[in-house]
Amino acid sequence: MTTAVPAGAPSQTLESTGQHGFRAHSDGAGAFVPVQTRSERFTSTDVDAFGAVTGREQSWKLTPVARVADLIDGELDGAAYRVDADQVDGVSVTWAAVDAVERGRAGTPEERAAANAWSQTREVLRIDVSGEEKKRATIRRADLDSTPRAAHTVITAAPLSRGLVILDSVGRAKLTENVEIIVGDGADLTVVSVQGWDDDALHLAAHFATVGRDAKLKHVVVSLGGSVVRVNPSTHLGAEGGDVEALGLYFSDAGQHLEQQVYVHHDAPHTKSRVTYKGALQGEGARSVWIGDVLIGQKATGTDSYEQNRNLVLTDGTRADSIPNLEIETGDIAGAGHASATGRFDDEQLFYLQARGIGEDEARRLVVRGFLTEVVQQIGDPELQERLDAAIEAELSGTDLLAAGEH
Amino acid sequence: MAVLEIRDLHVSVETDQGTKPILKGVDLTIREGETHAIMGPNGSGKSTLAYTIAGHPKYTVESGTISLDGEDVLAMSVDERARAGLFLAMQYPVEIPGVTVTNFLRTAKTAVDGEAPSVRSWIKDVRESMSNLRMDSSFAERNVNEGFSGGEKKRHEILQLELLKPTFAVLDETDSGLDVDALKIVSEGVNRAKENTGLGVLLITHYTRILRYIKPDFVHVFVAGRVAEQGGPELADRLEEEGYDRYLSDAPVA
Numbered sequence: 001m002t003t004a005v006p007a008g009a010p011s012q013t014l015e016s017t018g019q020h021g022f023r024a025h026s027d028g029a030g031a032f033v034p035v036q037t038r039s040e041r042f043t044s045t046d047v048d049a050f051g052a053v054t055g056r057e058q059s060w061k062l063t064p065v066a067r068v069a070d071l072i073d074g075e076l077d078g079a080a081y082r083v084d085a086d087q088v089d090g091v092s093v094t095w096a097a098v099d100a101v102e103r104g105r106a107g108t109p110e111e112r113a114a115a116n117a118w119s120q121t122r123e124v125l126r127i128d129v130s131g132e133e134k135k136r137a138t139i140r141r142a143d144l145d146s147t148p149r150a151a152h153t154v155i156t157a158a159p160l161s162r163g164l165v166i167l168d169s170v171g172r173a174k175l176t177e178n179v180e181i182i183v184g185d186g187a188d189l190t191v192v193s194v195q196g197w198d199d200d201a202l203h204l205a206a207h208f209a210t211v212g213r214d215a216k217l218k219h220v221v222v223s224l225g226g227s228v229v230r231v232n233p234s235t236h237l238g239a240e241g242g243d244v245e246a247l248g249l250y251f252s253d254a255g256q257h258l259e260q261q262v263y264v265h266h267d268a269p270h271t272k273s274r275v276t277y278k279g280a281l282q283g284e285g286a287r288s289v290w291i292g293d294v295l296i297g298q299k300a301t302g303t304d305s306y307e308q309n310r311n312l313v314l315t316d317g318t319r320a321d322s323i324p325n326l327e328i329e330t331g332d333i334a335g336a337g338h339a340s341a342t343g344r345f346d347d348e349q350l351f352y353l354q355a356r357g358i359g360e361d362e363a364r365r366l367v368v369r370g371f372l373t374e375v376v377q378q379i380g381d382p383e384l385q386e387r388l389d390a391a392i393e394a395e396l397s398g399t400d401l402l403a404a405g406e407h
Numbered sequence: 408m409a410v411l412e413i414r415d416l417h418v419s420v421e422t423d424q425g426t427k428p429i430l431k432g433v434d435l436t437i438r439e440g441e442t443h444a445i446m447g448p449n450g451s452g453k454s455t456l457a458y459t460i461a462g463h464p465k466y467t468v469e470s471g472t473i474s475l476d477g478e479d480v481l482a483m484s485v486d487e488r489a490r491a492g493l494f495l496a497m498q499y500p501v502e503i504p505g506v507t508v509t510n511f512l513r514t515a516k517t518a519v520d521g522e523a524p525s526v527r528s529w530i531k532d533v534r535e536s537m538s539n540l541r542m543d544s545s546f547a548e549r550n551v552n553e554g555f556s557g558g559e560k561k562r563h564e565i566l567q568l569e570l571l572k573p574t575f576a577v578l579d580e581t582d583s584g585l586d587v588d589a590l591k592i593v594s595e596g597v598n599r600a601k602e603n604t605g606l607g608v609l610l611i612t613h614y615t616r617i618l619r620y621i622k623p624d625f626v627h628v629f630v631a632g633r634v635a636e637q638g639g640p641e642l643a644d645r646l647e648e649e650g651y652d653r654y655l656s657d658a659p660v661a
Binding site for chain 2: 347348351352353355359360362363366371372374
């Protein structure tokens with residue numbers, strides 16, 4: 001049995017049905033395209049295997065492709081770049097020649113920009129986490145300058161290891177990259193990717209995660225700075241008892257495009273996923289895209305999944321696309337749900353706070369911080385939490401504290 | 408002595424059917440330490456009066472004045488009114504996700520006083536007020552009004568009243584939805600605030616029940632956006648026996 005449940009906004013089914021007054025349209029070459037199971041999308045590590053990007057493809061439909069054309073098609077610098085990593089026992093950070101690394105264990109590109117990065121990467125950044133005690137390491141990219149660049153990172157958590165890895169990016173960037181995350185059996189890994197780039201930065205990222213037996217991955221995407229930032233995390237739960245918690249937080253300002261396409265593939269019994277993305281938008285042309293695909297395969301009996309996206313619109317002139325898709329191929333599941341809501345600022349909340357003497361600006365800040373804090377708190381790292389709180393505060397007051405490098 | 412004066416107040420609200428007048432000439436004078444009960448049937452404009460005093464944007468003042476010690480309240484923003492000493496205990500307080508009670512109370516106290524309270528005495532004050540209102544200490548770490556029961560919401564309103572120490576408080580149907588135990592606890596809180604700070608109270612209620620615990624000095628009966636009758640506490644007793652029918656028969660509800 002295959003049930004495709006598109007919810008909320010326009011989705012794949014419109015291609016054939018044209019319901020609710022939407023005109024039927026089609027991707028690709030204009031041929032009829034039936035609803036396709038998410039796991040059957042074409043993938044390749046070879047950039048030439050993908051056709052030229054027109055902006056009508058499923059993956060690019062909501063992305064301003066002209067602004068990132070260099071990254072999709074152009075020549076890229078695939079050499080090692082400067083990285084500042086904490087020296088932490090049990091977290092080794094090394095560069096390796098691309099031929100010396102087995103790539104693709106966690107996944108392979110579904111679109112041209114990721115394949116372009118794959119094809120042109122020369123050196124791979126390896127982050128290896130081992131040891132059962134808790135540890136925390138920040139890997140910082142402070143300035144990648146404005147050369148179009150390819151990158152590839154492989155994060156491996158050894159079986160039964162525990163750790164928190166923060167990929168912290170600030171400064172200039174014109175980057176397309178792949179990040180592989182391999183969580184060994186019984187391991188407990190948190191990966192936080194913070195995009196605090198300069199205002200004109202361009203960043204396309206595909207994250208591929210594979211989660212071992214009874215292992216847990218907490219994956220967090222925080223996008224605050226940059227002109228176009230697109231981080232698409234896919235997680236394959238291919239071993240029994242695997243668990244992913246995918247969190248996201250974004251704050252889109254005037255002219256900014258922040259996108260995330262989140263995909264969770266339940267492919268083994270008793271796997272669990274929770275996807276929670278929250279974003280705020282303010283200013284003319286502030287844009288966010290969230291697409292959440294959850295596929296519960298035939299083997300994934302006893303699965304428990306829930307995905308949600310919430311957007312808080314602070315001013316006129318913004319646009320938030322929010323598209324949850326849930327596909328279920330087995331009848332034997334513990335739970336599957338999705339939710340999406342995009343709302344304006346609640347004037348009653350503002351009134352309540354102001355009626356207690358709190359000025360309008362501060363009241364607004366409280367409400368927005370409160371809205372985003374749910375995700376911040378779930379990251380579970382006080383130091384990062386403090387910094388993100390400060391960054392959100394700075395977004396609200398219109399200055400970019402995160403990029404000022406105060407850490 | 409502080410005084411809150413409402414003169415010939417006319418207030419309307421925008422509806423789908425156009426502008427609808429609600430208050431049609433309200434006069435009230437409340438002095439420090441006094442308790443005034445505003446009673447009346449549903450739709451008589453009691454809550455409109457409460458929200459107009461607090462400055463809710465939904466209500467438009469067509470004419471008339473509200474002044475606090477001679478200062479023009481209508482010229483003030485919502486937060487300025489609160490800082491000037493006005494407080495509204497709401498009937499339906501809204502949830503504020505992600506903002507803890509502790510954070511909210513401290514932010515409000517700092518705003519109202521113009522400076523942050525000293526940490527030690529503030530923590531003690533909060534603890535004491537919560538304990539008086541029989542609120543569990545875990546309450547402080549919950550998000551404002553999120554998942555609160557009806558009774559918890561009202562206690563939380565009175566907790567703010569006790570901690571922010573306003574000059575005048577408008578209690579909008581604080582008794583609604585409370586069982587008798589919660590009603591007593593909440594009433595004790597209001598009485599404590601009266602004793603400690605000489606609070607003036609405008610108590611808006613549909614029922615006389617709460618007047619057993621909070622004794623009014625004056626009772627005003629609201630009908631169709633005006634004060635139809637006023638008197639002392641004995642008027643409340645009469646309403647308890649007769650209800651509002653007497654007013655409704657000769658004054659159609661707007």
